Amino acid sequence: MNPIVTLPSNPPRLFSFVGGDRGLWRIRSMDCLVGDPLPQARRLGVFAGEASPGTSLASWKLDGITSNERYVNRAEKAALTAKQEDLHRPAATYAALIPIRKNSAWWTSTQDERRDVLEVQSRHIAIGLRYLPAIARRLHHCRDLTASQPFDFLTWFEYAPADETIFDGLLRELRASAEWAYVDRECDIRLVREVDG
Amino acid sequence: MNPIVTLPSNPPRLFSFVGGDRGLWRIRSMDCLVGDPLPQARRLGVFAGEASPGTSLASWKLDGITSNERYVNRAEKAALTAKQEDLHRPAATYAALIPIRKNSAWWTSTQDERRDVLEVQSRHIAIGLRYLPAIARRLHHCRDLTASQPFDFLTWFEYAPADETIFDGLLRELRASAEWAYVDRECDIRLVREVDG
Numbered sequence: 102m103n104p105i106v107t108l109p110s111n112p113p114r115l116f117s118f119v120g121g122d123r124g125l126w127r128i129r130s131m132d133c134l135v136g137d138p139l140p141q142a143r144r145l146g147v148f149a150g151e152a153s154p155g156t157s158l159a160s161w162k163l164d165g166i167t168s169n170e171r172y173v174n175r176a177e178k179a180a181l182t183a184k185q186e187d188l189h190r191p192a193a194t195y196a197a198l199i200p201i202r203k204n205s206a207w208w209t210s211t212q213d214e215r216r217d218v219l220e221v222q223s224r225h226i227a228i229g230l231r232y233l234p235a236i237a238r239r240l241h242h243c244r245d246l247t248a249s250q251p252f253d254f255l256t257w258f259e260y261a262p263a264d265e266t267i268f269d270g271l272l273r274e275l276r277a278s279a280e281w282a283y284v285d286r287e288c289d290i291r292l293v294r295e296v297d298g
Numbered sequence: 299m300n301p302i303v304t305l306p307s308n309p310p311r312l313f314s315f316v317g318g319d320r321g322l323w324r325i326r327s328m329d330c331l332v333g334d335p336l337p338q339a340r341r342l343g344v345f346a347g348e349a350s351p352g353t354s355l356a357s358w359k360l361d362g363i364t365s366n367e368r369y370v371n372r373a374e375k376a377a378l379t380a381k382q383e384d385l386h387r388p389a390a391t392y393a394a395l396i397p398i399r400k401n402s403a404w405w406t407s408t409q410d411e412r413r414d415v416l417e418v419q420s421r422h423i424a425i426g427l428r429y430l431p432a433i434a435r436r437l438h439h440c441r442d443l444t445a446s447q448p449f450d451f452l453t454w455f456e457y458a459p460a461d462e463t464i465f466d467g468l469l470r471e472l473r474a475s476a477e478w479a480y481v482d483r484e485c486d487i488r489l490v491r492e493v494d495g
Contacts, residue, residue: 214371245363
C-alpha cells in the first residue's frame with residue numbers, strides 16, 4: 102500500500118453547494134447583507150464528498166468541510182448534543198444556506214480573544230441552543246481548504262416551514278451581537294425542497 | 299468581476315513538501331516513530347502557493363496550510379512574537395519536517411479539553427518558547443484541506459547545525475508529554491540545505 106494515498110473520510114466531511122439550474126432545493130430568495138452578492142441562481146444542489154460536479158453548468162459552487170469544534174466546551178457540547186436533531190427530517194422542507202466571511206481582525210485574534218467575543222460577549226452558543234431542536238444545522242469551514250474560498254463558513258440549516266419565523270429570530274439575535282462586527286460578507290439563501298419541474 | 303473567483307492568498311498559506319530526487323534540501327535521515335513509514339526519498343522540495351509540481355516524479359507530496367492560532371492566548375502570543383525569528387536565516391542550514399497525525403480521541407475532544415491537554419498538562423507552548431530563537435518554525439494544518447491527507451500537521455523547523463542537540467531536546471520534551479499519547483503517526487525528517495549535484 103502506498104502510505105501517501107488516503108481514502109476520503111467516511112462519513113464525508115467535504116460538501117459542495119452548487120447554485121444553478123439544478124438540484125433538490127429551489128431557491129426562494131437570496132439576499133447578500135454585507136459584501137458582494139452571489140450571481141443569481143434558480144436551484145441549489147448539495148453534494149457530499151468529492152463527487153461534486155464541475156461549475157461549467159452552474160452559477161457558483163461553494164465548498165466547505167465539517168471539522169472539530171473550535172469553541173464549545175464539554176458542558177456546552179453535552180447540552181447541544183442532548184437537544185439537537187439530525188438533518189434530513191421529512192418535515193424539514195425549508196432550508197437556509199448562510200455563507201459568511203470574517204475580517205482579518207477576527208483571524209489575527211488569539212483563541213481566548215475569539216472565545217470571549219463569540220460566547221462571553223455574544224452568547225453565540227447559548228443563543229443557538231435555545232433554537233434547538235426546531236432548527237437543525239451543519240457548520241462547514243472553508244478557510245483551510247486547498248484553494249482560496251470566497252467565504253470562511255457555510256452554515257446549512259433545515260426546519261419546517263412553520264418554524265421560519267423562529268429561524269428569523271435566531272438570525273436577528275446573532276446579527277445584533279458583538280461577533281457580527283467581524284463579519285465582512287454575508288449572504289442569506291432560503292430554500293425549499295421541491296422536485297424540479 | 300465574478301464574485302466567486304478568489305485570488306490565492308498573499309503571502310501564500312498553502313505549502314507542499316515534495317520528497318523525491320529534487321529540491322533544495324537533502325534528506326539526511328527519515329525515521330517514522332509511530333505508524334506507517336513514508337517511502338524513501340533523497341531530496342525534498344518546498345513549494346509555496348498552488349505552484350507545487352505533480353507527484354509523477356516524486357515519491358510523496360505532503361500539503362499543509364498555515365492558519366489562525368488554535369490554542370495560544372494573547373499573553374503567550376506576545377511572548378512568542380517577541381522571541382521568535384523568521385525562517386530562511388542564512389545560518390539555519392539544517393531543517394526538520396515533522397508530519398504528525400492525531401487520533402480520533404483528540405479530534406472529538408472539545409476546545410477546553412484540548413487546551414487542557416496541550417498546555418495545562420503538556421506545557422507545549424511554554425516548552426516551545428524556551429527553544430526560541432534558536433529554532434524557527436512554521437506550523438501547517440492538513441486536516442481541513444479539500445482532499446484527505448495522511449497527516450494532520452506538518453511542522454517545519456530551521457536551525458543552525460550546532461543547534462541540532464537543542465532541537466533534539468525540544469522533541470524529547472514534547473514526545474514525553476501527555477499530548478503525545480494522542481499522536482498515532484509521526485515521522486521525523488532531517489534535512490540540510492545543499493545545492494543538488
